[in-house]
Amino acid sequence: MKLGIIADDFTGASDIALTIAEAGMSVTQYIGIPDRDAVLGGDAGVVALKSRTAPVAEAVADSLAACDWLKAQGAEQIVLKVCSTFDSTADGNIGPVLEALAGRLGVGPVVVCPAFPENGRSVYQGHLFVNDRLLSESGMQDHPLTPMTDPDIRRVLATQTNLPVGHIPAQTVAKGAEAIVAAMPAGTSLMVSDAIQDTDLLEIGKAANGMPLLCGGSGIALGLPRNFGVTAVGPKMQGNKGAGVVLSGSCSKATRAQVARYRQVAPSREVSARELLEGGLRAEDVAAWVLGQETPPLVFSSADPDVVKETQRQFGTSRAAEAIEGFFAELAAVLSRQGIGRIVVAGGETSGAVVKGLGVSALEIGSRLAAGVPMVRPLNERLVLALKSGNFGGEAFFSEALRLMEDTTREEVA
Ligand SMILES: Nc1ncnc2c1ncn2[C@@H]1O[C@H](COP(=O)(O)OP(=O)(O)OP(=O)(O)O)[C@@H](O)[C@H]1O
Ligand SMILES: O=C(O)[C@@H](O)C(=O)CO
Numbered sequence: 001m002k003l004g005i006i007a008d009d010f011t012g013a014s015d016i017a018l019t020i021a022e023a024g025m026s027v028t029q030y031i032g033i034p035d036r037d038a039v040l041g042g043d044a045g046v047v048a049l050k051s052r053t054a055p056v057a058e059a060v061a062d063s064l065a066a067c068d069w070l071k072a073q074g075a076e077q078i079v080l081k082v083c084s085t086f087d088s089t090a091d092g093n094i095g096p097v098l099e100a101l102a103g104r105l106g107v108g109p110v111v112v113c114p115a116f117p118e119n120g121r122s123v124y125q126g127h128l129f130v131n132d133r134l135l136s137e138s139g140m141q142d143h144p145l146t147p148m149t150d151p152d153i154r155r156v157l158a159t160q161t162n163l164p165v166g167h168i169p170a171q172t173v174a175k176g177a178e179a180i181v182a183a184m185p186a187g188t189s190l191m192v193s194d195a196i197q198d199t200d201l202l203e204i205g206k207a208a209n210g211m212p213l214l215c216g217g218s219g220i221a222l223g224l225p226r227n228f229g230v231t232a233v234g235p236k237m238q239g240n241k242g243a244g245v246v247l248s249g250s251c252s253k254a255t256r257a258q259v260a261r262y263r264q265v266a267p268s269r270e271v272s273a274r275e276l277l278e279g280g281l282r283a284e285d286v287a288a289w290v291l292g293q294e295t296p297p298l299v300f301s302s303a304d305p306d307v308v309k310e311t312q313r314q315f316g317t318s319r320a321a322e323a324i325e326g327f328f329a330e331l332a333a334v335l336s337r338q339g340i341g342r343i344v345v346a347g348g349e350t351s352g353a354v355v356k357g358l359g360v361s362a363l364e365i366g367s368r369l370a371a372g373v374p375m376v377r378p379l380n381e382r383l384v385l386a387l388k389s390g391n392f393g394g395e396a397f398f399s400e401a402l403r404l405m406e407d408t409t410r411e412e413v414a
Pocket of ligand 2: 011012013015016083085217347390
C-alpha cells in the first residue's frame with residue numbers, strides 16, 4: 001500500500017476512493033479496520049470510519065487505530081478525509097484527530113483543504129464556499145447533526161485544537177507547488193490552503209509529495225497518485241440487473257430535491273422517527289412492499305429543516321437519528337437476504353448504517369455515477385451500491401444512478 005486514507009464517514013470514503021481510482025491507483029474501501037483475512041492489497045486503502053459525529057476521544061482512538069493499521073500495510077502517506085463542507089459537531093473532532101495523527105506520525109505542517117471544485121466547494125481567504133454561497137448560508141447551517149455556522153475554516157479549526165493554525169492564500173497557490181512548499185512554516189501546524197479550481201489542488205498535491213499527513217475533502221487526493229508514478233486507467237465494474245431501491249435518510253437540500261423529483265416517477269414510502277419510536281414499523285413489511293414494486297421504489301425519512309427540528313425537540317437528536325438509521329440498516333439487511341440487486345443510499349450516516357446492516361467488510365470501487373459517487377460492490381457479492389453524500393448529485397440522481405448500476409456491459413473509462 002502506498003496511500004492510506006482515514007475517512008470520517010462512509011460516503012466520504014467512497015468519494016475519495018473514486019478520486020484515487022480515477023487517477024489510476026487500485027483502491028479498496030474497508031468498513032472499519034479489516035480483519036486480516038479481508039485485506040486485499042492494492043495501491044491505496046481507505047478505512048471508512050463513522051467518526052464524524054463521534055465524541056472526541058472515540059474519534060481520536062479510532063483514527064489512530066486506522067492510521068496504525070494503514071502504516072502497518074506500508075502506507076507512506078496518510079490523508080484524513082473529512083467532508084468538503086467541513087462537517088463537525090459543536091465539540092469538533094477534526095482538530096483533535098489531526099493533532100493526534102500529527103503526534104503519532106511526527107510531522108511538521110499539515111495542509112488542510114476541503115475544496116472540491118467539481119461539486120462547487122472552494123476555499124478562498126480561508127473561507128469555505130458552496131457554489132456562490134458562504135458555507136454558513138449554503139443550507140449547511142441547518143444540518144441535523146453538524147450545523148455549520150462559521151465559514152472561516154481557520155477559525156473553526158482554531159476552536160478545536162491548540163496547534164497553530166495558518167493559511168496558504170490563493171496568490172501563493174497560484175504560483176505553484178514550489179511556492180506552496182516555501183510557504184510552510186517549520187514545526188507542526190495546520191495550514192488551511194485556499195483552492196478554487198482543480199489545478200490548485202493538483203499543485204497542492206505536488207507540494208505534498210513526501211508529506212506524511214494531509215487533511216481535506218476528496219479534492220486533496222487529486223494530485224497524490226502522480227507522486228507515486230501512477231497514471232490514470234480508471235475503474236471497471238459490472239452492474240446488476242436485479243431489483244433496486246433508494247434509501248434516503250439525508251435531509252440535505254440536494255437530497256430533498258432528488259427525493260421530490262424521484263417521487264414523481266416511482267412509488268415512495270416515507271418513514272418518520274415518530275412511527276418508528278411509537279408505532280413499531282417493521283422492516284420486513286417495508287421490504288415486502290419494496291420487492292412488490294415494478295419501478296425501484298424510494299423509502300425516505302428526508303424532511304425539511306423545520307420538521308427535523310420538531311422531531312429532534314420531541315424525541316431527542318440522537319434518539320431520532322438512531323431510530324431512523326437502525327431502521328434503514330435492518331431494511332437493507334432484509335432486502336439483501338431477499339436478493340435485492342441495487343441499493344442507492346443517500347446520506348453519510350445513513351450509508352454507514354446500511355453498510356453495517358449488510359455486514360459488509362470491504363467495498364470494491366467501480367465507475368462514476370456522479371461527481372464524488374462511485375458504484376461500489378461489497379466484497380464477494382453481486383449486489384451493487386451507491387453511497388451518495390447528502391449534497392452530491394443532480395436532481396435526477398436516483399434514476400440516473402439506478403440506470404447506470406443496471407448496466408452489466410459497460411466498460412468504464414475514467
Ligand atoms: N426526519 C428526520 N428527523 C430527524 N432526523 C432525521 C430525519 N431523517 C433523517 N434524520 C437523521 O439525520 C441524519 C442525516 O445524516 P446523513 O449523514 O445520513 O445525511 P447528510 O448529512 O445529508 O449526508 P452527508 O453526511 O453525506 O452530507 C441521520 O442521522 C438521520 O438518521
Ligand atoms: O466531501 C464530501 O462532501 C463528501 O465526500 C462527504 O464526506 C459527505 O458525507
